[in-house]
Amino acid sequence: MKKYLIKRVLLAIGIIFALSCVTFVILNVIPGDPVALMLGDNADAATVKAVRANLGMDKPLPQQYLSWVLNLLTGDLGISFFQKKPVLTLLTTAFQYTVRLATISYLVAVVLGIGIGIFAAVNRGKIADHALMALAITGISAPSFWVAILLQIYVGLQFKVFPVSGLAGPISYILPCIALGTRYAAGIARITRTSMLEILNQDFIRTAEAKGLSPLRTVFIHALRNAMLPILTVIGTNIGELLTGSMLTETVFNIPGIGKLLIDSITKRDLPIVQGCVIYIAVVCVTIYLVVDILYAVIDPHIRLEGN
Amino acid sequence: MKFKRAQIGAVTFEGGYHNYYQESWRLLKKNRIAMFSLFVILALFIFACFALWIAPYDPNKQVLANRLMPPGPKHWFGCDEFGRDILSRCIYGCRVSLSVGLFSQFIACLIGYFMGVAAGYFGKKTDAVVSFLIQMFSSIPFLLLAMALMFALGSGLINLYISLGLLSWAGTARLIRGNVLQLREREYIQACRVDGGSDMRIILRHLLPNCIPTLIITVTLGIPEAILAEASLSFLGLGVQSPTASWGSMIAGSEAFIRTSAFYSLFPGLCIIVTVMAFNMLGDGLRDALDPKLRR
Numbered sequence: 001m002k003k004y005l006i007k008r009v010l011l012a013i014g015i016i017f018a019l020s021c022v023t024f025v026i027l028n029v030i031p032g033d034p035v036a037l038m039l040g041d042n043a044d045a046a047t048v049k050a051v052r053a054n055l056g057m058d059k060p061l062p063q064q065y066l067s068w069v070l071n072l073l074t075g076d077l078g079i080s081f082f083q084k085k086p087v088l089t090l091l092t093t094a095f096q097y098t099v100r101l102a103t104i105s106y107l108v109a110v111v112l113g114i115g116i117g118i119f120a121a122v123n124r125g126k127i128a129d130h131a132l133m134a135l136a137i138t139g140i141s142a143p144s145f146w147v148a149i150l151l152q153i154y155v156g157l158q159f160k161v162f163p164v165s166g167l168a169g170p171i172s173y174i175l176p177c178i179a180l181g182t183r184y185a186a187g188i189a190r191i192t193r194t195s196m197l198e199i200l201n202q203d204f205i206r207t208a209e210a211k212g213l214s215p216l217r218t219v220f221i222h223a224l225r226n227a228m229l230p231i232l233t234v235i236g237t238n239i240g241e242l243l244t245g246s247m248l249t250e251t252v253f254n255i256p257g258i259g260k261l262l263i264d265s266i267t268k269r270d271l272p273i274v275q276g277c278v279i280y281i282a283v284v285c286v287t288i289y290l291v292v293d294i295l296y297a298v299i300d301p302h303i304r305l306e307g308n
Numbered sequence: 309m310k311f312k313r314a315q316i317g318a319v320t321f322e323g324g325y326h327n328y329y330q331e332s333w334r335l336l337k338k339n340r341i342a343m344f345s346l347f348v349i350l351a352l353f354i355f356a357c358f359a360l361w362i363a364p365y366d367p368n369k370q371v372l373a374n375r376l377m378p379p380g381p382k383h384w385f386g387c388d389e390f391g392r393d394i395l396s397r398c399i400y401g402c403r404v405s406l407s408v409g410l411f412s413q414f415i416a417c418l419i420g421y422f423m424g425v426a427a428g429y430f431g432k433k434t435d436a437v438v439s440f441l442i443q444m445f446s447s448i449p450f451l452l453l454a455m456a457l458m459f460a461l462g463s464g465l466i467n468l469y470i471s472l473g474l475l476s477w478a479g480t481a482r483l484i485r486g487n488v489l490q491l492r493e494r495e496y497i498q499a500c501r502v503d504g505g506s507d508m509r510i511i512l513r514h515l516l517p518n519c520i521p522t523l524i525i526t527v528t529l530g531i532p533e534a535i536l537a538e539a540s541l542s543f544l545g546l547g548v549q550s551p552t553a554s555w556g557s558m559i560a561g562s563e564a565f566i567r568t569s570a571f572y573s574l575f576p577g578l579c580i581i582v583t584v585m586a587f588n589m590l591g592d593g594l595r596d597a598l599d600p601k602l603r604r
């Protein structure tokens with residue numbers, strides 16, 4: 001276990017380092033000059049040059065990368081071009097909203113998804129099963145930002161209790177959470193159904209039924225526990241995607257989360273924030289996957305032995 | 309008797325000898341949902357190819373008198389904020405979505421295959437490097453890097469093909485690597501090597517045909533992902549250039565008018581759902597038909 005742990009942590013560090021390289025390369029081949037854009041059309045060449053020198057953008061790229069990474073290690077992500085604030089402060093402030101939105105949505109999605117999946121599996125082949133699975137595949141295929149707009153139109157604007165834009169108390173999280181959660185609930189419902197069906201066909205379930213256990217106990221205690229591993233895998237692998245999904249939802253509902261920050265900065269070509277956002281989210285995702293992987297290794301001994 | 313390579317998974321049934329793909333096709337034909345999806349996809353391709361003749365109006369022609377006109381007999385889906393016909397724009401939007409899906413997945417499939425083969429066939433250091441890359445690309449949401457890449461490259465269709473293709477090969481590579489790890493120990497691969505067959509010959513003539521089913525499934529299931537990614541990017545203004553009609557950018561345009569013109573956002577979204585769903589269901593059907601393990 002210790003060996004696996006060390007190996008996995010080293011891999012995560014390597015991935016973060018490689019991603020910082022990729023991000024830097026992607027974002028520093030931009031054809032447009034962010035400095036010229038920031039200063040506007042009236043700025044003369046000398047000012048542009050001075051600002052570039054001030055930001056360290058006149059140095060060769062490897063040197064720029066090195067200083068960026070070194071600053072990154074101390075938690076310094078630079079200063080925003082436009083907002084003139086430290087990028088890390090902006091990111092951590094915005095991230096709270098994203099985390100709140102993502103967590104609530106995901107919790108609801110997991111509970112709802114597993115519930116629907118079990119219900120469909122138990123009622124296999126009946127109308128309810130077909131209807132729910134049709135709904136689930138629609139949910140997977142619908143873009144979250146579109147679901148968000150539909151919710152604004154048909155719920156937000158009809159019932160004045162749900163605000164369609166901005167944040168005003170806990171109630172304003174309801175619509176964004178539905179918009180973001182639908183897709184994941186649908187995905188989890190599908191995998192839960194498949195996994196449960198496999199288990200429900202096995203002998204030990206028939207034994208449990210035969211010895212007179214109540215159906216609820218059979219399904220939830222005997223079957224669900226054994227069906228859980230594939231479900232957990234899907235739940236774990238979706239977390240990263242949840243963050244990008246949250247970005248789109250934030251944009252629609254005007255929530256000041258990390259997604260809105262990133263999109264706004266992209267529109268303004270505020271390079272330090274864009275770069276900071278990408279690497280910040282990358283670090284968060286890699287860390288989440290690291291934790292998820294370690295949890296798997298705790299649950300399932302096969303995984304930690306495979307690495308050796 | 310003449311044997312083809314594709315006959316590896318051959319099965320006999322009801323008085324006839326059928327090869328693997330004929331058998332898969334027979335199974336697929338029995339799957340009504342998959343066949344219906346295939347029909348929808350073909351229809352969408354026809355829309356995309358013949359948009360010029362099928363679309364009732366020029367998708368970019370602005371008639372300001374028709375601004376935000378609700379659906380009616382002349383404009384079935386209504387008109388947008390510039391008085392452009394939404395139905396025509398939806399039909400032209402097919403082109404963007406389908407081409408992004410196809411071309412990006414073609415690129416992803418090429419990279420994924422060669423990366424996967426390199427890892428599985430050569431092993432050792434190559435495997436370590438490729439596996440690291442696979443891990444790296446799958447531990448970060450690909451839309452995030454796609455956003456960064458589109459920000460850097462600028463909007464445009466070609467850039468969409470490239471960035472979505474470059475970023476979505478990891479899943480394919482992982483599956484191909486797994487396939488090749490199993491295949492490379494088979495006798496016919498050993499035999500080819502003993503016979504003096506080069507690595508390239510083994511990779512292209514012997515491993516590739518056996519990886520085709522996996523590739524078909526990953527491409528079919530990758531296309532809806534790419535279409536959704538394109539819609540998201542276009543929605544954020546990082547996808548196609550205006551005034552090109554794309555379902556995502558149409559939804560973005562409709563956002564300002566949700567209070568007055570609810571119909572505007574409805575239709576492009578429905579187009580996305582129908583297309584993505586058709587590919588997802590065809591992909592599921594293909595997986596059932598092509599995976600010998602699931603055959604009974």
